[in-house]
Amino acid sequence: xxxxxxxxxxxxxxxxxxAFAIVFLFTFDPEELPxxxxxxxxxxxxxxxxxxxxxxxxxxxxxxxxxxxxxxxFGVCLAAILYASNLWPIAGVxxxxxWLPPIVVGTAxxxxxxxxxxxxxxxxxxxxxT
Amino acid sequence: xxxxxxxxxxxxxxxxxxVVYRSLAHxxxxxxxxxxxxxxxxxxxxxxxKYWAAFTFYCAFGVWCIFLAFGVLTGAFEPLPLN
Numbered sequence: 001x002x003x004x005x006x007x008x009x010x011x012x013x014x015x016x017x018x019a020f021a022i023v024f025l026f027t028f029d030p031e032e033l034p035x036x037x038x039x040x041x042x043x044x045x046x047x048x049x050x051x052x053x054x055x056x057x058x059x060x061x062x063x064x065x066x067x068x069x070x071x072x073x074f075g076v077c078l079a080a081i082l083y084a085s086n087l088w089p090i091a092g093v094x095x096x097x098x099w100l101p102p103i104v105v106g107t108a109x110x111x112x113x114x115x116x117x118x119x120x121x122x123x124x125x126x127x128x129x130t
Numbered sequence: 131x132x133x134x135x136x137x138x139x140x141x142x143x144x145x146x147x148x149v150v151y152r153s154l155a156h157x158x159x160x161x162x163x164x165x166x167x168x169x170x171x172x173x174x175x176x177x178x179x180k181y182w183a184a185f186t187f188y189c190a191f192g193v194w195c196i197f198l199a200f201g202v203l204t205g206a207f208e209p210l211p212l213n
Contacts, residue, residue, distance in 0.1 A: 006155065012185065015186045015189060023190050024193070024197060034206030036200075037197070041197065044196070044200075045193065045196055049147075
């Protein structure tokens with residue numbers, strides 16, 4: 001028995017973004033990041049996530065990207081507060097800015113692919129006969 | 131050893147995230163065994179708090195596995211000892 005939920009709720013993007021940011025900042029030392037890890041986290045985790053969230057959104061696809069960004073910002077702020085940092089808003093803005101490009105690219109790609117697949121899914125009989 | 135563990139953690143992490151993504155389409159998330167009553171399934175419509183808590187936990191664990199794999203593959207972390 002399965003319920004059919006075809007659209008992804010915004011909450012999923014927010015929770016994923018927050019979990020991503022918190023786990024990243026607690027797995028690696030933000031002061032001494034190993035080379036390549038930040039780029040790998042951008043392009044192999046965040047970009048596919050943003051793409052998949054924008055494919056079947058419950059709201060507009062760009063809203064899903066915005067919510068994912070908000071989740072990342074919240075996660076960074078929470079991690080910085082847990083690190084007892086007084087600069088948590090600055091840390092939030094800094095890390096969210098670092099992680100913004102893959103979210104933008106992934107959301108745009110998902111939006112385009114979703115729009116293209118909906119466009120080809122139209123039946124010819126739905127066109128008005130002249 | 132580093133390559134083996136890196137690939138293993140990558141597969142585990144992406145697999146877990148695939149389970150989570152699939153749950154968004156099907157509306158339920160498997161969460162272990164339910165005693166003798168088969169599999170414990172958390173449903174988005176019936177147990178929303180438990181479902182979203184499990185969703186967050188799975189996301190965090192899957193992402194942690196992927197980051198661990200990145201660390202092992204780039205040499206930032208030592209591979210875990212097997213004995």
